[in-house]
Amino acid sequence: MVEIKKPQAFVRQIVLYLKNEDYKKAYQLAQGFVSNFPDEMFAHFLLAKAAFWMERYDECISEGRRAFNLAGKEDMAIIAVLMGSAYFKAGRYREGYVFLSSVRELKDNTDIQTLLFLFSYAQKDRTSALAHADLLYRMDQRAAITLIEKFAK
Secondary structure, three states, rough: OOOOOOOHHHHHHHHHHOOOOOOHHHHHHHHHHHOOOOOOOHHHHHHHHHHHOOOOOHHHHHHHHHHHHHHHHHHHHHHHHHHHHHHHOOOOHHHHHOOOOOHHHOOOHHHHHHHHHHHHHHHOOHHHHHHHHHHHHOHHHHHHHHHHHHHHH
């Protein structure tokens, strides 16, 4: 097996595995990426992503947190959405809501507002759910209407 020495090579190969839905290989290679480049945000993000697809939601959240802490503002939203999705899949609605609510820089992100709506709805917090639906509507009417139509059925 060829030894990978550059972060870009890890990224390309892991992305290829993910694209081909070979999550086990992506996960294993991402573990090596993290071992070789522990301060590289993409290493933790790709390990989190592979863990998510392998239904290892707690690991996705912990690796996502590491990636999030290393991320610049431009990468925060995609990591937060991945982590929010893992919190939701793990049934950790309150924790997911608290995490996403704490990220002030992402309040204007429609995916974040959608997740906050879902967490509120799952916790039967109608007041918060309506507030997030209203904010989403002001940001993107089409996205809000589509979301609300799904829940009206």
